[in-house]
Amino acid sequence: MSKLKNDTRERRALIDDNPLVDVAACLFLEDIADKQGASGMNNYLVSLATSLAKSMPVEEYDTWDDFLEALVSGESIISAFEEVETITPNCAVTKMCPFTRGWQEYTKRIGEFSKIHTDVAEYYNSVYKPCVINSMCIIHQTFRNAAAERIFIKGNPLRCANIAAVWEDGTRKIAPDEWLPILLEKAQITSTDLTMILRNNADVWVIYTD
Amino acid sequence: MLDVALVSLIQDMSEKAGVEGTIQYWARVGESLAKRMGKEAYMGWPSFNVALREGRTAFSIEGSVTALTDLAITDVDGDVVGYIYALETCVFNPTTVRIRYSVGELPRADRAVADEYNNSVRDTAVCNFCVIHQRFREEVSKNIAIADQQLDCIQLAARGFTGETKIADDSMKKIGINPEYVRSLLRNYACVYAIMMKGARLKGEEED
Numbered sequence: 001m002s003k004l005k006n007d008t009r010e011r012r013a014l015i016d017d018n019p020l021v022d023v024a025a026c027l028f029l030e031d032i033a034d035k036q037g038a039s040g041m042n043n044y045l046v047s048l049a050t051s052l053a054k055s056m057p058v059e060e061y062d063t064w065d066d067f068l069e070a071l072v073s074g075e076s077i078i079s080a081f082e083e084v085e086t087i088t089p090n091c092a093v094t095k096m097c098p099f100t101r102g103w104q105e106y107t108k109r110i111g112e113f114s115k116i117h118t119d120v121a122e123y124y125n126s127v128y129k130p131c132v133i134n135s136m137c138i139i140h141q142t143f144r145n146a147a148a149e150r151i152f153i154k155g156n157p158l159r160c161a162n163i164a165a166v167w168e169d170g171t172r173k174i175a176p177d178e179w180l181p182i183l184l185e186k187a188q189i190t191s192t193d194l195t196m197i198l199r200n201n202a203d204v205w206v207i208y209t210d
Numbered sequence: 211m212l213d214v215a216l217v218s219l220i221q222d223m224s225e226k227a228g229v230e231g232t233i234q235y236w237a238r239v240g241e242s243l244a245k246r247m248g249k250e251a252y253m254g255w256p257s258f259n260v261a262l263r264e265g266r267t268a269f270s271i272e273g274s275v276t277a278l279t280d281l282a283i284t285d286v287d288g289d290v291v292g293y294i295y296a297l298e299t300c301v302f303n304p305t306t307v308r309i310r311y312s313v314g315e316l317p318r319a320d321r322a323v324a325d326e327y328n329n330s331v332r333d334t335a336v337c338n339f340c341v342i343h344q345r346f347r348e349e350v351s352k353n354i355a356i357a358d359q360q361l362d363c364i365q366l367a368a369r370g371f372t373g374e375t376k377i378a379d380d381s382m383k384k385i386g387i388n389p390e391y392v393r394s395l396l397r398n399y400a401c402v403y404a405i406m407m408k409g410a411r412l413k414g415e416e417e418d
Contacts, residue, residue: 052313110247
């Protein structure tokens with residue numbers, strides 16, 4: 001493991017947002033939505049996140065433990081932009097949303113987050129999977145799923161699915177009732193565990209291989 | 211994450227829409243940001259410089275900016291019409307490091323975009339990100355008034371991630387600052403620019 005990755009401060013610098021670009025990108029996305037609506041914005045977000053994941057190197061691990069070690073230390077592409085901890089061998093949490101700083105800068109310098117960011121999430125939830133709160137979640141979760149396709153453990157591709165997300169203002173999005181018991185079982189946590197985990201984490205997700 | 215995602219698009223975009231397309235894309239991103247940040251008005255240069263120091267102006271989103279108050283720009287009558295400002299660390303330095311540790315390397319389009327910008331717009335870019343910065347500052351200055359006068363921003367010098375520098379000699383001559391002095395500023399700062407009253411009659415322009 002590189003010295004840089006081990007150093008917490010340096011690791012923080014690798015995760016921290018670029019506020020100028022994040023705010024500029026949010027406004028640019030709003031311009032896209034003005035012209036192409038929520039579906040056009042959604043398509044852009046999905047292709048942005050997929051393109052990012054595809055530009056990153058493929059990974060192979062001999063054991064699940066090797067993968068978990070890389071995941072938590074930030075060496076895996078799936079945790080390159082966030083601080084991840086594991087609650088169980090199949091349940092990972094994101095401590096802080098990687099878009100928090102950009103959002104804070106937006107609210108400070110532009111004002112209230114535009115409604116289109118939640119409108120596009122409603123579009124995504126109805127067309128894809130009902131698990132996102134706003135446009136940032138679309139990028140984040142699409143990236144995570146696309147990155148998982150590039151990670152192999154004992155030759156099997158990694159699978160991941162979001163169980164729940166919490167935004168900075170406290171808004172929660174939990175997987176639908178019909179999916180939740182299956183996801184919780186795979187993650188090896190209970191619904192009580194989930195509510196406890198959500199108090200101080202931004203995202204809860206399940207990881208597994210077929 | 212969003213910054214790395216946007217950068218990962220530029221190679222693809224440059225291949226499909228040409229590097230000119232990427233320049234337009236970054237310019238629109240910078241322009242859109244500046245336009246949405248709203249108008250600002252200050253009583254005079256001291257209040258603007260204090261706002262800058264406290265991170266209250268739109269310029270502050272780029273990071274820590276220092277007003278070099280010893281480098282006042284004067285007009286033909288000797289009145290102060292602006293100052294030189296310096297950005298301590300380019301906001302894209304961490305992005306470049308993040309790209310190094312996540313994707314691997316900056317896309318080839320980075321150099322191509324900067325070269326095209328230097329050839330077709332102005333010879334001041336050290337990397338593709340300079341397009342956003344420079345456009346952003348130009349637009350932001352239009353939204354700020356000091357003593358009821360609109361501002362103008364002129365790019366003077368930049369130092370890239372690898373140490374490459376770009377110095378706009380013509381602009382330096384226009385505002386009457388020695389290029390060698392600005393070169394020495396690049397030891398401590400990543401980007402140097404002038405903010406001044408729009409339409410001010412400068413000594414350098416009179417000589418031309």
